[in-house]
Amino acid sequence: MTLGAAIAAAAILVIAEIPASRAEIRIAVAGPVTGPLAGLGEHMLRGAREAVADINAKGGVLGQPLALAIEDDQCDPKQAVAVANRIAATGAVMVAGHFCSNASIAAARVYDEEGVLMISPASTSEALTEAGHKLVFRICGRDDEQGALAGRYLAKAHAGRRIAVVDDKGAYGRGLATRVIATLNALGHPPVLTDSISAGERDYLALATKLKQARIEAVFIGAYHTEVGLILRQMREQGVTAAVVGGDALVVSEFAAIAGDAADGVTFTSAADPRLAPAAASIVARFRARGIEPDGYVLYTYAAIETWAEAVRREGAPAPARIADRLRRDRFATVIGDIGFDAKGDVDRPGFALFRWRGRHYVPLPD
DSSP states (O other): OOHHHHHHHTTOSEEEEOOSOTTSEEEEEEEOSSSTTHHHHHHHHHHHHHHHHHHHHTTOBTTBOEEEEEEEOTTOHHHHHHHHHHHHHTTOOEEEEOSSHHHHHHHHHHHHHHTOEEEESSOOOTHHHHSOOSSEEESSOOHHHHHHHHHHHHHHHTTTSOEEEEEOSSHHHHHHHHHHHHHHHHTTOOOSEEEEOOTTOSOOHHHHHHHHHTTOSEEEEESOHHHHHHHHHHHHHTTOOOEEEEOGGGOSHHHHHHHGGGGTTOEEEEEOOGGGSGGGHHHHHHHHHTTOOOOTTHHHHHHHHHHHHHHHHHHTSOOHHHHHHHHHHOOEEETTEEEOBOTTSOBOSOOEEEEEEETTEEEEOOO
16 A cells, blocks of 8 residues: 555545654655555655654754645645645645645745745746745746657657647646647748647547547557656557657656556656766665655655755754745755755756656666
8 A cells, every 4th residue: 555545545644743842943845645646645754754753863954853744736726725725734844845836836936935845846936936036945847848859859759740738727738748749840840730638537539449440550648657657558449649749747656556567658848867877876775775665755754855955954943934035046966966946946957858758767868
């Protein structure tokens, strides 16, 4: 049973790992702990717990241990707002989260108004940091960058072929697909078909039929791994052999479990694999010794908390407004590499690259 399933079975929506001491600094991690995207939330929990354990083993921050609260938003904007208000009410000064862009966008306003510093390890929608919030950051890249990369790849690798672009109507999927379409148009290779699906459904036969009738040879799907996996299986069942390209939501092993053999050959954009960073070697080895592969967003969540903790040490206090200023002017050595943030709160680390699923593992594509 996965961690998310165990939590759901126990009907626990909030887990507080906060001992009784009043001398602790309260922080939180928020994401899809239960629901269809719980696998992604599990990545966040692993990274957050490991970071807090490592920091506390070294004496905490400013001599105070960290107390971690875990909140479940199920990637739902309304729940994310409730979670954000709950986190603010507990006196937490920082949150690593949220995961889904629509949840992060909804919660960001609350954090900014209530004085909680937010660092998302995974929300790539441009809208998150374009809103002008002072306390909102992300440690991952943006969809305008990865969408442009996906569009360039499609135009080059599938030049002269019939291309479709599909989105899930959400902040992440639609934002990414919009950028892919704009890039294809700019390169003189507009898609012959664009369409949208509803996230959370299980029957995508109508879409597979459209792709087949339009003789699509390559399709970009802007959606999370659960939907892309199901769409891919149903495409193949209908005899649609079109190449499939997606975004960084496909970086999780659960995608291959959902898509099965159909996952083989799927191309996707994602940030450079943080497991290969020299600074991550010891932590990766520690996870693997426990039988856990720290793929996807595990190390990004670790780095979010790690970066905040170092900023607090340098500033001498966990005051969110002061930490936000510190994040914007300093650089930080983390498990994912040396990073800094711009005025909007976007990270300046190296951007996105192309990967391809081979069996049950993904590999980087050569430049």
